[in-house]
Amino acid sequence: MGLRDEILEQPAAVQRLLDSAPTAFAPISAALRARRPRFAVIAARGTSDNAGIYAQYLLAIRNGLIVALAAPSTITLYGAHPDMTGALVVGISQSGRSPDIIAVIEEARRQGALTIALTNDPDSPLAEMADHVVDVRAGPERATAATKTYTTELLAAALLSSALDPPSPGETADLARLPDLLSAALTVEPHARELAAAHAQRHRAVVLGRGYSYPSAREWALKLQELALVAAMPYSAADFEHGPLALAEPDIPVLAVAPSGPELEAQVALLTQLKQDHGARLLVISDSPAAREIDGGLALPDGIPPWLAPIVEILPAQLYAYHLTVARGLDPDHPRSIKKVTETR
Amino acid sequence: MGLRDEILEQPAAVQRLLDSAPTAFAPISAALRARRPRFAVIAARGTSDNAGIYAQYLLAIRNGLIVALAAPSTITLYGAHPDMTGALVVGISQSGRSPDIIAVIEEARRQGALTIALTNDPDSPLAEMADHVVDVRAGPERATAATKTYTTELLAAALLSSALDPPSPGETADLARLPDLLSAALTVEPHARELAAAHAQRHRAVVLGRGYSYPSAREWALKLQELALVAAMPYSAADFEHGPLALAEPDIPVLAVAPSGPELEAQVALLTQLKQDHGARLLVISDSPAAREIDGGLALPDGIPPWLAPIVEILPAQLYAYHLTVARGLDPDHPRSIKKVTETR
Numbered sequence: 014m015g016l017r018d019e020i021l022e023q024p025a026a027v028q029r030l031l032d033s034a035p036t037a038f039a040p041i042s043a044a045l046r047a048r049r050p051r052f053a054v055i056a057a058r059g060t061s062d063n064a065g066i067y068a069q070y071l072l073a074i075r076n077g078l079i080v081a082l083a084a085p086s087t088i089t090l091y092g093a094h095p096d097m098t099g100a101l102v103v104g105i106s107q108s109g110r111s112p113d114i115i116a117v118i119e120e121a122r123r124q125g126a127l128t129i130a131l132t133n134d135p136d137s138p139l140a141e142m143a144d145h146v147v148d149v150r151a152g153p154e155r156a157t158a159a160t161k162t163y164t165t166e167l168l169a170a171a172l173l174s175s176a177l178d179p180p181s182p183g184e185t186a187d188l189a190r191l192p193d194l195l196s197a198a199l200t201v202e203p204h205a206r207e208l209a210a211a212h213a214q215r216h217r218a219v220v221l222g223r224g225y226s227y228p229s230a231r232e233w234a235l236k237l238q239e240l241a242l243v244a245a246m247p248y249s250a251a252d253f254e255h256g257p258l259a260l261a262e263p264d265i266p267v268l269a270v271a272p273s274g275p276e277l278e279a280q281v282a283l284l285t286q287l288k289q290d291h292g293a294r295l296l297v298i299s300d301s302p303a304a305r306e307i308d309g310g311l312a313l314p315d316g317i318p319p320w321l322a323p324i325v326e327i328l329p330a331q332l333y334a335y336h337l338t339v340a341r342g343l344d345p346d347h348p349r350s351i352k353k354v355t356e357t358r
Numbered sequence: 359m360g361l362r363d364e365i366l367e368q369p370a371a372v373q374r375l376l377d378s379a380p381t382a383f384a385p386i387s388a389a390l391r392a393r394r395p396r397f398a399v400i401a402a403r404g405t406s407d408n409a410g411i412y413a414q415y416l417l418a419i420r421n422g423l424i425v426a427l428a429a430p431s432t433i434t435l436y437g438a439h440p441d442m443t444g445a446l447v448v449g450i451s452q453s454g455r456s457p458d459i460i461a462v463i464e465e466a467r468r469q470g471a472l473t474i475a476l477t478n479d480p481d482s483p484l485a486e487m488a489d490h491v492v493d494v495r496a497g498p499e500r501a502t503a504a505t506k507t508y509t510t511e512l513l514a515a516a517l518l519s520s521a522l523d524p525p526s527p528g529e530t531a532d533l534a535r536l537p538d539l540l541s542a543a544l545t546v547e548p549h550a551r552e553l554a555a556a557h558a559q560r561h562r563a564v565v566l567g568r569g570y571s572y573p574s575a576r577e578w579a580l581k582l583q584e585l586a587l588v589a590a591m592p593y594s595a596a597d598f599e600h601g602p603l604a605l606a607e608p609d610i611p612v613l614a615v616a617p618s619g620p621e622l623e624a625q626v627a628l629l630t631q632l633k634q635d636h637g638a639r640l641l642v643i644s645d646s647p648a649a650r651e652i653d654g655g656l657a658l659p660d661g662i663p664p665w666l667a668p669i670v671e672i673l674p675a676q677l678y679a680y681h682l683t684v685a686r687g688l689d690p691d692h693p694r695s696i697k698k699v700t701e702t703r
Contacts, residue, residue, distance in 0.1 A: 051441070052397050054424055059600030073432040073440040079399055081426035086569045086596065087418040090620040095418040096396070113596065158601070217562065217589045224431045239601040244562045244589045244610065251431065251458065255404030256503070256584040259693050265589065275435040348604050 015346045016156035016240075020331045024195040026161045027168055027324065029150040031188060034172050041145050042176040044127055050101035054126075056083040056117035057105035060159040060235060064105050064131075064166035066228040067323045071170060075320060076177045085113035088120050097126040103173070104130045107154065107162035109137025118142045131169045133162050147173070156346055158240050160331050163232060164195070167324045187318040191325070197314035198328040202336075205311055205329055208296065209336035215266055218243055219257070222270040223250040223280055229270040229298075229323050229330065236334035237268075240348050241341055250276075250283055261291040270326050271299045274319040281307065298329050360691045361501035361585075365676050369540040371506045372513055372669065374495040376533060379517050386490050387521040389472055395446035399471075401428040401462035402450035405504040405580060409450050409476075409511035411573040412668050416515060420665060421522045430458035433465050442471040448518070449475045452499065452507035454482020463487045476514045478507050492518070501691055503585050505676050508577060509540070512669045532663040536670070542659035543673040547681075550656055550674055553641065554681035557611070563588055564605060566614040566628070568595040569621040574643075574668050574675065578613060581679035585693050586686055595621075595628055606636040615671050616644045619664040626652065643674050 053072055057065040062082070069080040078101070087093040089112070102121035104114045109132035119142055121128050130143035133151045140146040149165035168191070180188065218237060222230030227249045234247035245268075248257060261267065267287050271280040277299075284307050287293040295308035300315055311329040338345040398417055402410040407427070414425040423446070432438040434457070447466035449459045454477035463473050464487055475488035478496045485491040494510035513536070525533065563582060567575030572594045579592035590613075593602055606612065612632050616625040622644075629652050632638040640653035645660055656674040683690040 051444070052424070052426065058597055062597065070429055070432055070436075073429060074436045074438040077439055077441050079397070079426045079428075079440045079442060079445065081397065081424045083424075084415055084418060084572075086594075086621065087415055090569050091415075091419045093419040094422055095424045096422050097424060099396070100424065224435050227429075235601055238591075239604045242605055242607075244591060244605065246583075246589060246591055249431075252403055252407065256580055259584045260587055260589065262587075276431065 014155050016158060016160065017335055017345070019154060019156050019161050020328070020335060021199060022152070023161050023164050023328060024192040024199070026151045026165050027195055028192045030165050030168050031191065033148070033150055037147055038172055038176045041129060041147070041173070044145065045101070045177050048127060050078065050127060051099040053078050053080040053101040053103065054083050054097055054117070054121065055080055055103045055105065056085055056114045058111055058114065060163050060232060061105040061107060061166060063228040063232040063235065064163060064170055066231065067167050067225065068103065068170035068173070070225050071174050071320060072177070075174050083117050085117050089113045089116050094120065097121045097124050100126045102126045102128045104128070104139050104143060105166055106139050107133045107151070107159055107166070109134045109139035115139050115142055129173070131166055133165070157348055158236060158345070164324050164327065171321060171324070187321055191321060194314055194317055194325045195328060198325050199332070201311050201329045202332050205332040206336040208309065208311070209333055210340045212266070212337060213340040216244060217265050218245045218268050219253070219260060219265055220245050220247040220268045221250045221253055221280070224274065224276040225319060225322050226270040226272060226276065226326065229326050232327055233268060233270065233330035233334065236331060237337070240334050240338040240345050241343065243337070250280055254283065261287050261293045263292040263294060266294045266296065269295065269297045270330065271297055271301070271304045272313060272317060272319070272322045272326055273300055274322065277301060277304065280304065298326055359500050361503060361505065362680055362690070364499060364501050365505050365673070365680060366544060367497070368506050368509050368673060369537040369544070371496045371510050372540055373537045375510050375513050376536065378493070378495055382492055383517055383521045386474060386492070386518070389490060390446070390522050393472060395423065395472060396444040398423050398425040398446040398448065399428050399442055399462070399466065400425055400448045400450065401430055401459045403456055403459065405508050405577060406450040406452060406511055408573040408577040408580065409508060409515055411576065412512050412570065413448070413515035413518070415570050416519050416665060417522070420519050428462050430462050434458045434461050439465065442466045442469050445471045447471045447473045449473070449484050449488060450477070450511055451484050452478045452504055452511070454479045454484035460484050460487055474518070476511055478510070502693055503581060503690070509669050509672065516666060516669070532666055536666060539659055539662055539670045540673060543670050544677070546656050546674045547677050550677040551681040553654065553656070554678055555685045557682060558685040560611055561589060562610050563590045564598070564602070564610055564612045565590050565592040566595045566598055566612060566625070567616070568625055569619065570664060570667050571615040571617060571621070571671065574615040574671050577672055578615065578675035578679065581676060582682070585679050585683040585690050586688065588682070595625055599628065606632050606638045608637040608639060611639045611641065614640065614642045615675065616642055616646070616649045617658060617662060617664070617667045617671055618645055619667065622646060622649065625649065643671055
């Protein structure tokens with residue numbers, strides 16, 4: 014089992030979590046009904062932090078909850094005791110072993126806040142510390158770079174949102190279609206391999222996304238950094254216009270995640286400007302032919318519900334990062350310097 | 359008046375805001391005494407967002423408040439109405455004209471939350487929308503890249519924290535010493551110019567900071583991106599160890615902001631590892647000779663109080679970015695493609 018196998022396993026991993034959801038989330042739904050949170054705090058690092066950003070958007074849009082992404086060092090380094098009374102506090106960690114994430118949950122529990130761990134190890138210290146645990150059921154992830162734990166963490170966040178406010182019949186159908194959508198997204202692999210081979214000499218990149226697709230841009234950039242050793246700079250498209258737009262030039266390709274949704278029109282306008290005025294070379298992951306045809310693109314299947322788009326749209330990005338790594342003569346299964354469990358305090 | 363003049367003007371700008379503080383913050387102190395917030399929400403973009411991250415750390419550590427950095431597109435693109443009841447909601451914008459920041463304040467005010475604008479234009483739409491306005495008194499900022507509006511926004515955040523919980527006599531003395539500390543930090547300019555001249559061919563960089571210095575790393579990277587067109591990737595040192603550490607190599611210099619404080623020891627250990635094991639070339643802004651002498655460094659004055667360090671430590675970073683821009687044959691006063699007011703929605 015290497016990284017590519019784990020990428021290809023994601024439809025099955027997502028199906029496993031969906032199958033377990035009614036049982037796994039029943040006590041969480043009950044707890045959330047008993048005390049509706051005033052706001053939420055999410056503690057996570059690295060790939061899991063990108064899942065946390067998705068949760069930040071989803072819980073704001075779907076549940077009307079303000080979500081703070083915790084700065085764990087305020088607690089671990091500075092001894093802060095920020096008031097989490099009445100909050101829902103979620104720790105996300107594939108290993109469940111990051112001491113600083115555990116410290117946030119510990120402080121929240123001490124204060125009596127409702128705490129939930131989303132983790133791939135239900136026996137981990139994080140799981141033991143939290144009131145409730147969601148096993149994301151990705152199965153053993155042997156590759157150092159996280160892929161199937163990321164998509165299952167995203168789905169766990171969507172299921173947590175559904176536990177707060179029950180899904181409509183349409184949303185329930187959206188969830189059930191996810192494994193098929195993920196399988197369809199994986200069919201882009203030959204095209205991703207071909208583009209990656211052509212891009213093997215690229216050492217820098219800007220990666221853009223907006224709204225729900227902002228965490229996808231960050232996660233794509235992280236995979237490019239840790240696997241293909243590309244100096245990839247992720248931005249929300251809005252922040253990019255506030256300064257780093259100066260970087261746009263033919264030598265710095267622009268990668269973008271731009272699915273159909275309320276942010277598509279502005280993204281297409283920005284990408285067209287980058288192509289026409291700055292000569293930027295583009296690679297756009299989108300279901301919209303108009304977005305892909307500004308320059309280069311990787312196709313997403315039709316009919317992705319915007320609220321679940323991050324779970325689908327990251328797959329072409331993972332495949333591109335994998336094949337770019339291979340094309341650059343690097344080992345995707347053993348990237349240099351990365352530890353699977355990082356014990357920052 | 360060019361960018362360099364505005365960098366050098368910062369001790370005076372900070373003095374102006376300090377002088378105005380007793381009057382400017384009196385009504386805010388009264389409002390915060392009348393209704394102590396449960397948590398805080400900060401809306402900002404670009405450089406101002408980095409000031410918001412400082413506020414996130416400071417309000418957690420000094421005031422025990424959880425701070426959420428708003429995702430404005432949840433409101434502007436997705437029509438969300440996240441519950442800000444009982445929150446302190448702060449909009450930070452030098453121009454006060456970013457529609458998405460105004461939209462967050464408008465939504466908060468509609469919900470009856472306490473709203474405050476930190477802006478360099480007290481007649482701006484943002485200022486008109488908020489319950490209270492702090493004029494950061496940076497004076498006209500003509501250069502496109504924000505410098506003195508950044509440091510005054512940071513100070514405004516520190517004064518907001520002081521309005522929530524009055525400063526101790528020691529903290530009051532810390533604030534009064536700021537202009538002198540900023541003047542002392544500027545004396546590093548000849549060294550910054552010399553290093554920048556030697557680094558003119560560097561096109562990529564990793565920029566690290568942790569805790570209070572994380573926003574400094576982000577702001578340094580942003581200046582390098584928008585002025586010197588360097589592909590600069592900022593990380594909290596903790597997140598960097600979760601994957602992007604793979605990027606460390608002699609070709610990608612590592613810049614770091616590592617002042618004395620609880621995060622110094624871990625930062626020195628990481629930087630030493632990057633130097634010894636990865637051959638990384640370092641440039642460390644620090645008051646600690648041990649941190650600077652791992653490889654290259656720019657000195658900070660002694661005696662900077664950790665809670666105010668971001669206001670001081672960004673000055674050598676600005677000077678380095680300015681001189682690197684000049685050394686690369688670019689125009690620091692008219693960087694390409696950046697608009698002073700960015701009207702993202």
